Amino acid sequence: MEFHDRHVVVTGGTGALGSAVVGLLLEAGATCHVPVRDIKDSRRFAHRGHDRVVLSPVPDLTDEAAVAAFYAALPSLWASIHVAGGFAMAPVGDTDKAMLQQQLDTNLISSFLCCRAAVQTIGQGGGRIVNVAARPALEWRQGAGMTAYTASKAALAALTVALAQEVAGQGILVNAVAPSIMDTPANRAAMPKADHAAWPKLEEVAATILFLASPANRVSRGAVVPVYGKA
Numbered sequence: 001m002e003f004h005d006r007h008v009v010v011t012g013g014t015g016a017l018g019s020a021v022v023g024l025l026l027e028a029g030a031t032c033h034v035p036v037r038d039i040k041d042s043r044r045f046a047h048r049g050h051d052r053v054v055l056s057p058v059p060d061l062t063d064e065a066a067v068a069a070f071y072a073a074l075p076s077l078w079a080s081i082h083v084a085g086g087f088a089m090a091p092v093g094d095t096d097k098a099m100l101q102q103q104l105d106t107n108l109i110s111s112f113l114c115c116r117a118a119v120q121t122i123g124q125g126g127g128r129i130v131n132v133a134a135r136p137a138l139e140w141r142q143g144a145g146m147t148a149y150t151a152s153k154a155a156l157a158a159l160t161v162a163l164a165q166e167v168a169g170q171g172i173l174v175n176a177v178a179p180s181i182m183d184t185p186a187n188r189a190a191m192p193k194a195d196h197a198a199w200p201k202l203e204e205v206a207a208t209i210l211f212l213a214s215p216a217n218r219v220s221r222g223a224v225v226p227v228y229g230k231a
Contacts, residue, residue, distance in 0.1 A: 023206070
C-alpha cells in the first residue's frame, strides 16, 4: 500500500483510532492533513511535529464554509478519511431533539461536508474516501439504548453507498468501515468486565481503513465493511 507523494486528510486524526490511521499512513509515505479544533489541543498527539503531518485549525467540521476553505487550501488530494464522530447513549425517552441533532451533526453532517469537499478537491486521476460508521449502523437492534447514535451512523452508511455509486465514474472509490467496540483504554475503563480480547484492536481497524484508502484498492466501492474482531 504505497502512499508516497500522496496527500491524505484524516479527520479525528488526533483521537485513538485517528492516531493509529495517521501512524500507518506515515509509515506508508503519506502526507497527512489533520483538521483540529485548536492547535493547542493536539499537544499530546503522538505524531505532532512529524514533517509529513500538517495540523490545520478547523473549529467546527459542521461549518460548511470552514470545511470548504480547509479542503480548497490542500495540495492535490488523494484520499479523505473521516474518523471524527461522537457517541451518546440514552434511551429514546431521554433523547431530546438537541441530542439527536448533536449526533447527526457529529456523525453525519461533518462527514457529508467532508465528502462533498473531497469530491470537489480530488484530482482527475481519482482517489479514495473512507467513512467510519459503526456496528449498529448495520445491525440496528444493537442500537437499542442509543437510538440517536444508531440513526446517525446508519445514515452515514447509506451516504457512503449512495455516494460511491454517484462518483464511481470519476475514479473515486467510496467505502466505510463499521467497527464494533474497539480495544481502547477508555472502553476498557468503561466496561472492565467485558471480554477485551474479543474487541478489534485499533491497528487492525486502521489497517482495513488504509487498504480501502490505498491505490491497492482498485475495485471495492460502496462497501460498509464490518470490523468486529471476535466480538
